[in-house]
Amino acid sequence: MKAFSIFLLVAILCSATFAQEIKIIESGEFHGEEVVAKDGELWYGVYKMDTGYMLLPSILSVSAVHDPIVDSKGEQSGKAVAVPGLGKPVFLVSGGRFNQAGPVKTLRGVKGDLLSESSYEFDLENAKYRLFVASETKSVERFILPNSKLILSNGVLEQEVFSVSECNFCIWQVIWAGDLDGDSKPDFYMLLTDHYNVSRTKLFLSSAAENGKLVKEVAEFVTTGC
Numbered sequence: 001m002k003a004f005s006i007f008l009l010v011a012i013l014c015s016a017t018f019a020q021e022i023k024i025i026e027s028g029e030f031h032g033e034e035v036v037a038k039d040g041e042l043w044y045g046v047y048k049m050d051t052g053y054m055l056l057p058s059i060l061s062v063s064a065v066h067d068p069i070v071d072s073k074g075e076q077s078g079k080a081v082a083v084p085g086l087g088k089p090v091f092l093v094s095g096g097r098f099n100q101a102g103p104v105k106t107l108r109g110v111k112g113d114l115l116s117e118s119s120y121e122f123d124l125e126n127a128k129y130r131l132f133v134a135s136e137t138k139s140v141e142r143f144i145l146p147n148s149k150l151i152l153s154n155g156v157l158e159q160e161v162f163s164v165s166e167c168n169f170c171i172w173q174v175i176w177a178g179d180l181d182g183d184s185k186p187d188f189y190m191l192l193t194d195h196y197n198v199s200r201t202k203l204f205l206s207s208a209a210e211n212g213k214l215v216k217e218v219a220e221f222v223t224t225g226c
Contacts, residue, residue, distance in 0.1 A: 045089030
């Protein structure tokens with residue numbers, strides 16, 4: 001009986017863990033192994049609408065397509081991800097607590113390329129924040145250089161969100177910023193890559209942050225070119 005109780009507890013804990021696993025993806029065409037979503041699955045997408053940004057339930061269409069990089073003639077190892085009827089989302093998320101449609105508070109001025117010495121200052125729910133790049137060496141072209149750091153501060157806490165020691169044409173960009181998880185603190189969806197041939201988009205949530213931190217990376221979507 002005791003063994004069964006332990007087994008049941010482990011099963012419940014494992015189920016809760018998997019239920020909370022967060023995944024992200026974008027619409028478009030990708031190498032087949034890069035797509036974790038399946039056709040017909042329900043995800044939630046962040047969409048830019050005329051009235052603002054919305055989180056909407058999205059039934060995915062995932063279909064096989066020709067991958068011009070690796071496929072021979074007639075082969076279809078690639079996958080196309082789309083959301084029929086809703087258009088192109090900023091990004092799609094699955095898992096966690098994202099299961100209700102509605103408006104998503106968005107920081108409209110916090111968007112665009114992150115270059116050497118870039119800085120965004122913004123307010124959210126009467127709290128002031130700063131997202132900025134700190135580099136050991138100044139770049140004349142303002143490109144992201146090796147040993148650069150992306151830092152988020154609220155005036156009390158300062159957190160290193162991301163950093164690189166090496167850089168092969170790094171590209172950093174804030175794609176979306178706002179309050180996705182509804183806790184009145186900033187969340188970010190950003191492109192943070194350290195190599196020109198690899199795209200890494202990451203979702204950072206404030207509700208997942210550990211003590212003494214402001215955000216935590218909860219999901220990543222990685223794609224490659226060649």
